[in-house]
Amino acid sequence: MLIETLAAMAVLSGAGQEAAPYAGGGQERIAPRGDYRQSCSGEYVNRGRLYADCQDRRGNVRGTSIELNRCSDYEIRNDNGLLVCGPVRGTYEDRGGGGRPDNDGGWGGGRNSVTVFRDSDFRGASMQFREAIPNLQNSGLNDAISSMQFRGEWEVCTDAYFRGQCRTFRDDIRNLQQWGLNDRISSLRPAGRGGRR
Structure with missing residues (x-):
């Protein structure tokens, strides 16, 4: 009888432990629903806002965010580099709308590139970028x-x-x-028109 009572109490106490919806504090581990993930990366939630790096129609990456409590009834989408849900439009996070694109429609038009290395003297893990990276958070x-x-x-x-x-x-x-700047870089981009200022 005691075992059956304890088992019933465990079932009842476990029933209320379903994951609570996002309450707006700190960071959420699971990104909200929506097809924005097909054209956005680096998504994370902080203080009730979803942040992501999203591609616009020209292939440029834009830093954008949207307030989640306004999106509870809608799925989140990427609309030309901007996070939106239903009638709600997010905001761009990158300065000046992603800077000044060059004549080829992108930051460097494929002419610019940077290879970054974890260690000095071009050693260790490396990655190459050809366009603006507003947030290196998920790059490693x-x-x-x-x-x-x-x-x-x-x-x-x-x-x-x-x-x-x-x-x-x-x-x-x-x-x-x-x-x-050693071990301090969090964003990088080609410097203006044609890769030069």
């Missing part, structure tokens, strides 16, 4: 870059969405320590 190299090789001129910043301390480079950097 956020705040973990020590050297860089450039094709064209690039701006790198210590915070996501091209905020914080920013600096423009053209020549390869063997060690970012001398610039005070």
